[in-house]
Amino acid sequence: MSAKILLLPGDGIGPEVVEQAAAVLRRAADRFAIDIELSEADLGGIAIDRHGDAYPPATQQAAREADAVLMGSVGGPKWDGLPAPDRPEKGLLRIRADLDLFGNLRPALLYPQLAAASSLKAELVAGLDIMIVRELTGGIYFGEPRGIHRLENGEREGYNTYRYSEREIERIARLAFDTARRRDNRVCSVDKANVLEVTMLWREVVERVASEYSDVELSHMYVDNAAMQLVREPKQFDVIVTGNLFGDILSDTAAMLTGSIGMLPSASLDANSKGLYEPVHGSAPDIAGQGKANPLATILSVAMLLRYSLGRSEAADAIETAVSAVLDRGLRTGDIASPGGVVVTTQQMGEAVVESIS
Numbered sequence: 001m002s003a004k005i006l007l008l009p010g011d012g013i014g015p016e017v018v019e020q021a022a023a024v025l026r027r028a029a030d031r032f033a034i035d036i037e038l039s040e041a042d043l044g045g046i047a048i049d050r051h052g053d054a055y056p057p058a059t060q061q062a063a064r065e066a067d068a069v070l071m072g073s074v075g076g077p078k079w080d081g082l083p084a085p086d087r088p089e090k091g092l093l094r095i096r097a098d099l100d101l102f103g104n105l106r107p108a109l110l111y112p113q114l115a116a117a118s119s120l121k122a123e124l125v126a127g128l129d130i131m132i133v134r135e136l137t138g139g140i141y142f143g144e145p146r147g148i149h150r151l152e153n154g155e156r157e158g159y160n161t162y163r164y165s166e167r168e169i170e171r172i173a174r175l176a177f178d179t180a181r182r183r184d185n186r187v188c189s190v191d192k193a194n195v196l197e198v199t200m201l202w203r204e205v206v207e208r209v210a211s212e213y214s215d216v217e218l219s220h221m222y223v224d225n226a227a228m229q230l231v232r233e234p235k236q237f238d239v240i241v242t243g244n245l246f247g248d249i250l251s252d253t254a255a256m257l258t259g260s261i262g263m264l265p266s267a268s269l270d271a272n273s274k275g276l277y278e279p280v281h282g283s284a285p286d287i288a289g290q291g292k293a294n295p296l297a298t299i300l301s302v303a304m305l306l307r308y309s310l311g312r313s314e315a316a317d318a319i320e321t322a323v324s325a326v327l328d329r330g331l332r333t334g335d336i337a338s339p340g341g342v343v344v345t346t347q348q349m350g351e352a353v354v355e356s357i358s
């Protein structure tokens with residue numbers, strides 16, 4: 001039976017990078033005899049324009065029926081004036097919640113060819129391999145009540161709610177410990193337990209789960225210090241587990257250790273093998289439509305899709321090897337180029353990866 005893969009190109013550079021990643025997926029499927037069936041639907045701003053809804057019913061049905069979803073990015077200045085519940089980004093939050101994609105894996109891995117592009121000195125990032133495990137369907141992005149209301153004195157007040165249940169903390173903690181067991185057996189849980197009650201509970205539950213994983217070393221760090229440590233001595237980390245907001249911020253920080261946010265893939269997983277795969281970056285309106293976007297984060301997300309949802313590690317490995325080979329050949333999009341170096345387009349980079357898959 002063929003695996004159903006739904007493409008959600010989205011907005012801005014999303015369609016540009018998904019086009020290249022889909023070509024890589026087709027090539028890998030051909031090469032490794034993987035039976036796939038690709039379809040496409042609208043999510044985000046494009047869905048608002050076409051259907052008046054950032055996560056329309058047809059997209060919802062296709063997403064529920066798919067074995068895996070490959071997404072580009074959503075949002076952009078065109079929709080910035082909309083109220084929060086109607087914005088493109090809400091479409092992304094809705095699909096994550098609808099598919100119960102609570103476990104967001106965001107690997108920050110330095111390709112040695114890109115050491116010069118890292119924001120840090122080469123010796124601080126050589127061999128860098130961090131896995132950020134971010135809780136994705138709870139926390140302050142989803143907590144109720146939320147909104148902007150008017151106070152008695154006429155002034156307006158905005159508010160959001162940072163909320164986690166024990167069950168939500170437990171399942172993301174388990175994912176982090178299981179992930180660490182396949183790596184260096186170390187988990188650092190990042191919270192703000194000196195101030196926020198919700199993260200005091202987070203710390204307590206993570207420690208409870210840790211008692212079932214005596215082979216994994218657990219440490220805790222406040223998020224402000226974690227942000228500093230990531231740029232001071234990033235190789236101290238193996239797996240970082242944290243909530244939705246902190247994970248969002250720390251993964252963009254980690255991106256620059258690898259050279260560019262254009263290099264960071266992600267997998268958003270449910271309790272089974274279903275997943276949504278997307279680059280960590282957004283729709284990059286400043287470079288959209290110019291062939292400047294780095295497609296490698298989305299191409300590496302295809303590798304994660306093959307590994308986690310289709311169980312085809314050999315095809316995933318082949319894509320990662322192909323990415324390394326094009327970097328060896330010196331191909332660079334603008335975000336990872338050295339000053340004065342030759343810069344290729346989004347399409348040229350994608351085609352080079354397709355040709356390198358053997």
Ligand SMILES: NC(=O)C1=CN([C@@H]2O[C@H](COP(=O)(O)OP(=O)(O)OC[C@H]3O[C@@H](n4cnc5c(N)ncnc54)[C@H](O)[C@@H]3O)[C@@H](O)[C@H]2O)C=CC1
Binds near residue numbers: 013
């Ligand atoms: N998962 C998603 O769909 C996300 C959507 N967004 C949305 O994207 C829009 C823009 O947000 P920003 O804060 O500007 O973040 P962004 O990640 O889109 O861009 C930040 C910077 O990184 C650069 N960049 C991003 N991806 C790149 C790539 N593949 N190659 C080369 N350079 C790249 C951009 O040119 C920009 O200078 C907003 O509407 C935001 O809400 C933001 C983050 C995630």
Ligand SMILES: CC(C)CC(=O)C(=O)O
Binds near residue numbers: 093280
């Ligand atoms: C809803 C998204 C725009 C949040 C985000 O920035 C992300 O998931 O990386």
Ligand SMILES: [Mg+2]
Binds near residue numbers: 248249252280
């Ligand atoms: Mg983000």
